[in-house]
Amino acid sequence: MSVKDELAFDFSISIPRIVICGEMVVADNVKRIVVFTDTNVVVHNGSCYTSMEGKGLVIKELGEERMIIKGELETVRFFETL
Amino acid sequence: MNWKRCVFLKHYKKITVEGNDTERLINLCLIKKLNLRKIRFISDREVSFYVSYDDYEVLRETVGRRYRIIDTGEYGYRYRMSGFLKKKTLVAGLLIFSLILIYQSLFVAEIEVLGYESINEQALRKTMRAAGFYEGCRKSVNLEKVKLHIYDEFDNISWIGIKYKGNLAQITIAETEYLYENKRIDSSSPCNIIAATAGYVNSIDPEEGVRIAEDGAYVKEGQVLISGEVPLEKTTFEDNDKNENVSYVHAAGTVDAKVPVRLNYYIEANEKIKEKTGKRMFTVAINDRILLNELCPYEVAVVHSITLCNWVKPIRFKLQVNSVEEVVLKEEKIAEKDVRKQVINEIHKFVKEKLPDNTQILNKSLNFRQEKNIIYIGVTLETLQQIGIEEEIIVDKSNRQSDQNDDK
Numbered sequence: 001m002s003v004k005d006e007l008a009f010d011f012s013i014s015i016p017r018i019v020i021c022g023e024m025v026v027a028d029n030v031k032r033i034v035v036f037t038d039t040n041v042v043v044h045n046g047s048c049y050t051s052m053e054g055k056g057l058v059i060k061e062l063g064e065e066r067m068i069i070k071g072e073l074e075t076v077r078f079f080e081t082l
Numbered sequence: 083m084n085w086k087r088c089v090f091l092k093h094y095k096k097i098t099v100e101g102n103d104t105e106r107l108i109n110l111c112l113i114k115k116l117n118l119r120k121i122r123f124i125s126d127r128e129v130s131f132y133v134s135y136d137d138y139e140v141l142r143e144t145v146g147r148r149y150r151i152i153d154t155g156e157y158g159y160r161y162r163m164s165g166f167l168k169k170k171t172l173v174a175g176l177l178i179f180s181l182i183l184i185y186q187s188l189f190v191a192e193i194e195v196l197g198y199e200s201i202n203e204q205a206l207r208k209t210m211r212a213a214g215f216y217e218g219c220r221k222s223v224n225l226e227k228v229k230l231h232i233y234d235e236f237d238n239i240s241w242i243g244i245k246y247k248g249n250l251a252q253i254t255i256a257e258t259e260y261l262y263e264n265k266r267i268d269s270s271s272p273c274n275i276i277a278a279t280a281g282y283v284n285s286i287d288p289e290e291g292v293r294i295a296e297d298g299a300y301v302k303e304g305q306v307l308i309s310g311e312v313p314l315e316k317t318t319f320e321d322n323d324k325n326e327n328v329s330y331v332h333a334a335g336t337v338d339a340k341v342p343v344r345l346n347y348y349i350e351a352n353e354k355i356k357e358k359t360g361k362r363m364f365t366v367a368i369n370d371r372i373l374l375n376e377l378c379p380y381e382v383a384v385v386h387s388i389t390l391c392n393w394v395k396p397i398r399f400k401l402q403v404n405s406v407e408e409v410v411l412k413e414e415k416i417a418e419k420d421v422r423k424q425v426i427n428e429i430h431k432f433v434k435e436k437l438p439d440n441t442q443i444l445n446k447s448l449n450f451r452q453e454k455n456i457i458y459i460g461v462t463l464e465t466l467q468q469i470g471i472e473e474e475i476i477v478d479k480s481n482r483q484s485d486q487n488d489d490k
Contacts, residue, residue: 032112033105038123059121059131061114 014046025069049079088307093135093158101149104129110144188429189398190219190247209235272330272475275308277301279469281339291333308333310475337470343462354417356409366389380408425459442466
């Protein structure tokens with residue numbers, strides 16, 4: 001990874017960052033929730049949208065542009081704004 | 083755990099929100115930086131989540147009339163504590179119970195004595211009570227002082243251990259094994275009769291065995307008096323007689339000896355007499371602490387106590403009423419016959435407790451010497467005691483076997 005990419009990765013505020021560990025998902029740079037159901041959560045990160053699909057999704061914590069989701073995650077998709 | 087988490091757990095609520103576009107509500111909370119936890123989707127028009135109590139008011143203002151908020155639960159340690167503190171009787175009862183428990187732990191509820199064999203348990207408990215250690219006393223008693231007191235009273239205790247197990251005081255003692263203790267040996271085993279103590283032999287009456295010590299001889303402690311090794315002379319004529327045969331028997335007999343005993347006593351030359359003045363007052367003592375003791379005007383007084391109640395369990399409570407009589411101390415020179423009487427009583431007590439049974443006192447002499455206020459009395463007793471005790475003979479069987487083979 002180049003220095004530029006590393007800096008962008010660490011200090012970006014508008015690109016999605018998802019960390020998945022088992023049944024826990026940590027999503028950073030969450031500006032707004034677009035859709036929230038128990039099978040699908042779609043969030044707006046500033047520059048694009050992130051969709052997380054699965055079963056029994058519960059937002060465990062929400063605050064300071066960080067969201068922690070617990071549940072059985074199946075798909076993560078990224079959509080760019082038009 | 084960060085500070086925000088601590089604040090949240092202090093007091094938080096579980097609410098269900100009903101309305102259209104629940105995502106909008108969550109976004110508003112995100113903008114207002116409200117702390118939301120466990121946001122759960124129930125239906126298109128319902129979500130439930132946990133919110134801290136401080137943020138709840140802000141949420142209500144934010145929501146307005148667009149959404150319906152239903153309180154489904156209240157949690158947090160501060161919420162639980164406030165509910166608990168409202169029950170004043172329960173809090174008071176728990177406080178009193180804790181105080182009783184702490185108060186009870188300050189006293190000894192039970193004393194268990196282990197390890198004694200020849201010592202009387204009642205005598206031991208009496209000695210401990212005299213040292214200030216008894217059931218109901220405070221645990222702050224100096225245990226080293228109690229041990230020293232017991233060592234002074236009982237000569238045959240070699241070790242004392244005092245351990246607390248809660249309110250139970252466990253006392254373990256180890257008694258001394260005397261070197262020349264008169265143990266009974268089986269009559270079929272060979273043994274010698276030895277001297278239990280040093281003295282001058284008065285008479286030896288052997289029933290079995292060979293007499294070793296002569297009348298009038300001085301014998302030391304452990305010296306053989308009647309031997310169990312009986313020499314046998316061979317009756318056959320052989321040129322190569324090397325050793326006499328020895329036969330081992332269980333020696334028996336009585337040995338009387340004159341044993342001198344020296345004792346020293348100290349008595350004060352002036353006897354203190356307490357003369358009552360007739361003045362009296364009453365005081366109350368709770369758990370051996372006299373109330374308002376500093377108000378007693380008497381310099382010297384005699385106190386008589388009456389115990390009204392003495393509980394150890396479930397709570398330590400001792401109530402005593404004391405009668406305090408003022409006395410004046412006077413000194414009177416003690417008469418010589420009183421001194422002599424005291425000393426003779428001590429001698430009889432000593433003979434009864436310390437010397438073997440059947441001991442006779444043949445002669446006694448008292449030597450008085452006074453220095454300042456102390457009378458020193460040196461006592462010399464000439465006692466007649468039975469000093470013989472059995473000591474087993476250990477025979478080397480291999481040598482006996484080789485002698486037997488030579489005979490064949």
